[in-house]
Amino acid sequence: MRQLRFLQAMNEAYHQAMGADESVMIIGEDIRGGIRGETKGLHGAFGDLRVLDTPISEAAFTGFATGAALAGLRPIVQFQVPSLIYVAFDQLVNQAAKMRLMLGGQANLPITYTLMVSGSRGGNAGQHSDNPYPYLLHAGFKVVCPSNAYDAKGLMIQAIREDDPVVFIASAMSLPQKGPVPEEIYAVPFGCGDVKREGSDVTVIAIGHLVPEALAVAERLAQEKNISVEVWDPRSLLPLDREGLLKSVKKTGRVVIYDDTNRTCGFAAELSAIIGELAFSSLKAPIKRVTRADVPMPFNLALEAAVLPKPQQLEDAILAVRSYAHV
Amino acid sequence: MEHKIEASTSNIMPAQFARSLYYDMARIRQFENRVVTLVDDNEIAGVCHEYSGQEAVAVGICGALTTSDIVTSTHRGHGHTLAKGGDVGRMFAELLARTGGYNKGRGGSMHIADVGIGIFGANGIVGAGAPIACGAAHKFKAARENRVAVSFFGDGAINQGVLHEAMNLAAIWDLPVIFVCENNQYAISTPLKEVTILDPYVRAQSYGMPGVCVDGMDVEAVYHAALTATERARTGKGPTFIECQTYRYFGHYTGERHMKMNYRSQEEVDRWKLRDPIKIWAARMMESGLCAQEDIEAIDAEVNIEIDRGVEFARSSPPPNPAEALDCMYAVPYPNTPAWGVEP
Numbered sequence: 295m296r297q298l299r300f301l302q303a304m305n306e307a308y309h310q311a312m313g314a315d316e317s318v319m320i321i322g323e324d325i326r327g328g329i330r331g332e333t334k335g336l337h338g339a340f341g342d343l344r345v346l347d348t349p350i351s352e353a354a355f356t357g358f359a360t361g362a363a364l365a366g367l368r369p370i371v372q373f374q375v376p377s378l379i380y381v382a383f384d385q386l387v388n389q390a391a392k393m394r395l396m397l398g399g400q401a402n403l404p405i406t407y408t409l410m411v412s413g414s415r416g417g418n419a420g421q422h423s424d425n426p427y428p429y430l431l432h433a434g435f436k437v438v439c440p441s442n443a444y445d446a447k448g449l450m451i452q453a454i455r456e457d458d459p460v461v462f463i464a465s466a467m468s469l470p471q472k473g474p475v476p477e478e479i480y481a482v483p484f485g486c487g488d489v490k491r492e493g494s495d496v497t498v499i500a501i502g503h504l505v506p507e508a509l510a511v512a513e514r515l516a517q518e519k520n521i522s523v524e525v526w527d528p529r530s531l532l533p534l535d536r537e538g539l540l541k542s543v544k545k546t547g548r549v550v551i552y553d554d555t556n557r558t559c560g561f562a563a564e565l566s567a568i569i570g571e572l573a574f575s576s577l578k579a580p581i582k583r584v585t586r587a588d589v590p591m592p593f594n595l596a597l598e599a600a601v602l603p604k605p606q607q608l609e610d611a612i613l614a615v616r617s618y619a620h621v
Numbered sequence: 622m623e624h625k626i627e628a629s630t631s632n633i634m635p636a637q638f639a640r641s642l643y644y645d646m647a648r649i650r651q652f653e654n655r656v657v658t659l660v661d662d663n664e665i666a667g668v669c670h671e672y673s674g675q676e677a678v679a680v681g682i683c684g685a686l687t688t689s690d691i692v693t694s695t696h697r698g699h700g701h702t703l704a705k706g707g708d709v710g711r712m713f714a715e716l717l718a719r720t721g722g723y724n725k726g727r728g729g730s731m732h733i734a735d736v737g738i739g740i741f742g743a744n745g746i747v748g749a750g751a752p753i754a755c756g757a758a759h760k761f762k763a764a765r766e767n768r769v770a771v772s773f774f775g776d777g778a779i780n781q782g783v784l785h786e787a788m789n790l791a792a793i794w795d796l797p798v799i800f801v802c803e804n805n806q807y808a809i810s811t812p813l814k815e816v817t818i819l820d821p822y823v824r825a826q827s828y829g830m831p832g833v834c835v836d837g838m839d840v841e842a843v844y845h846a847a848l849t850a851t852e853r854a855r856t857g858k859g860p861t862f863i864e865c866q867t868y869r870y871f872g873h874y875t876g877e878r879h880m881k882m883n884y885r886s887q888e889e890v891d892r893w894k895l896r897d898p899i900k901i902w903a904a905r906m907m908e909s910g911l912c913a914q915e916d917i918e919a920i921d922a923e924v925n926i927e928i929d930r931g932v933e934f935a936r937s938s939p940p941p942n943p944a945e946a947l948d949c950m951y952a953v954p955y956p957n958t959p960a961w962g963v964e965p
């Protein structure tokens with residue numbers, strides 16, 4: 295099959311979704327210029343009224359999308375970097391996320407928020423390295439975090455079709471990754487996790503750009519130590535495929551969660567709690583979390599590496615849960 | 622009392638329309654009086670911000686709108702929904718948190734809205750409705766729908782950043798938006814004069830849109846300003862900023878009566894009440910021969926019946942079922958999404 299980069303898959307999803315439904319529009323900063331490529335060609339194809347470049351006014355363009363959605367459009371809101379959502383937090387959390395319930399269900403808000411270059415990119419320091427999906431999950435947004443180009447296109451198409459606000463995490467480290475992507479328009483449904491590698495000894499739940507890392511570690515452990523690691527990718531974090539998650543956990547009984555968000559109240563914390571509550575009797579070892587540390591990203595690269603979750607930590611954790619025995 | 626623009630005295634209005642303005646203002650006044658009673662009787666929980674005193678603003682602005690035009694409302698929003706044609710019964714039902722309420726008991730006073738008649742949310746966050754109005758206006762412009770979006774906000778919103786971002790967007794894109802600042806002189810206890818050097822309407826100029834200031838106690842003046850602004854919006858010329866000088870009769874919210882707050886004097890309140898928007902309009906209609914005293918009394922009686930019936934409807938409407946507390950969050954729910962606080 296044809297190979298595309300994650301970024302190109304996003305671009306194709308935008309083009310196909312806008313081509314298929316004229317109520318889809320996109321708004322954000324430097325969309326026409328397409329500084330990274332995911333919005334390339336949209337302005338030429340769909341014009342000024344559907345492709346809107348804004349002033350640096352995140353709160354206003356986020357609220358703008360809410361109003362446009364109430365009036366019948368399906369806006370895509372693009373944040374140039376994820377930390378900009380904090381500037382628009384009232385419009386996201388108090389307005390878009392709460393509006394449907396507060397209105398007693400009178401209107402739908404089919405909005406897609408794309409968080410570009412999410413996570414750390416090496417040397418971008420405190421305000422350009424966030425991976426802020428736990429805040430958004432807490433606010434009740436549906437959140438997808440694709441780990442490859444195929445899922446990126448399919449989850450983007452589904453996000454745009456979904457009749458609720460959806461956050462699409464475009465992990466910085468995933469954007470250049472290549473993978474097979476069908477040419478036709480297709481959707482990856484929400485709430486359907488994916489076993490990216492089958493295994494029987496340990497389940498690794500990996501999120502977004504950490505999935506390829508987890509697969510590499512699993513491969514190495516299979517060859518060097520004859521350990522069989524299953525890698526499970528939730529793909530949509532909310533809704534979460536509990537059934538798929540618990541199926542894998544019950545099969546292996548040993549779990550490591552590999553997630554690049556803060557330790558305290560991060561996504562791994564939520565997953566651990568679910569597994570602890572619903573699969574306690576299947577567990578043969580305590581759940582281990584390999585996460586980001588609880589500090590803003592320091593600038594120095596060695597410090598950054600010390601804060602981020604790493605393949606070596608994942609490997610250590612797999613070995614630890616693998617050899618764990620009740621005394 | 623100073624007013625930037627003299628009250629309009631033209632009476633080129635058809636009698637029926639003039640009376641409808643009176644009817645709509647009387648309806649808001651009586652509605653809010655009943656709200657106070659219902660709060661006192663513990664039939665309404667939570668917080669209500671009464672619109673009394675400001676009726677000419679909502680009614681004057683909405684008088685220039687059609688049902689397909691939309692507004693974004695505020696925490697002091699009962700008047701906006703009523704003026705836009707909201708049903709008294711469904712409004713009371715919402716305040717009483719019943720299933721028959723506009724928001725099925727999920728919104729309450731601060732979020733009461735009928736999307737069907739173009740209320741795109743009433744907002745508990747000061748200034749937050751402005752960009753929402755802009756987004757709706759963009760749809761109207763893009764689809765050549767000849768519709769207008771109005772954003773209501775108080776004087777307190779004038780120093781919120783998002784309002785300024787929204788005004789700028791509306792101006793650069795010539796959006797059919799009307800920004801209506803209801804300057805009732807205070808944000809809770811903070812006088813506008815202490816927190817803002819120039820009058821609110823002056824700021825419009827820096828965004829490149831017309832800014833006008835009208836007597837917000839004069840429904841006719843507000844209506845004419847709104848007509849000019851809607852005409853401008855509907856002909857693709859872009860947004861307008863209208864500041865309405867007005868006053869709220871009650872405290873910031875119902876409960877303020879029981880607190881000893883002294884940010885404004887009784888003398889000041891009484892002075893504003895001398896220019897009551899409803900009395901002024903009744904007097905002007907009679908002077909101009911548009912109606913007689915009996916007509917006014919007949920309208921008041923008619924409104925009274927409507928209010929009574931509305932409260933009756935609300936009381937007879939069933940409360941929501943707690944088992945449905947998570948309903949309405951998503952158009953498309955999934956298993957466990959949204960999740961309850963305990964495992965089912």
Ligand SMILES: Cc1ncc(C[n+]2csc(CCOP(=O)(O)OP(=O)(O)O)c2C)c(N)n1
Nearest residue numbers: 697745746747775776777778805807808809
């Ligand atoms: C952003 C924000 N800050 C503070 C508050 C708390 N608050 C509620 S109403 C209000 C005063 C608003 O004044 P104004 O905009 O003039 O409206 P008014 O109450 O006079 O109608 C304040 C400070 C809020 N709701 N939102």
Ligand SMILES: [Mg+2]
Nearest residue numbers: 775776807808
């Ligand atoms: Mg005020």
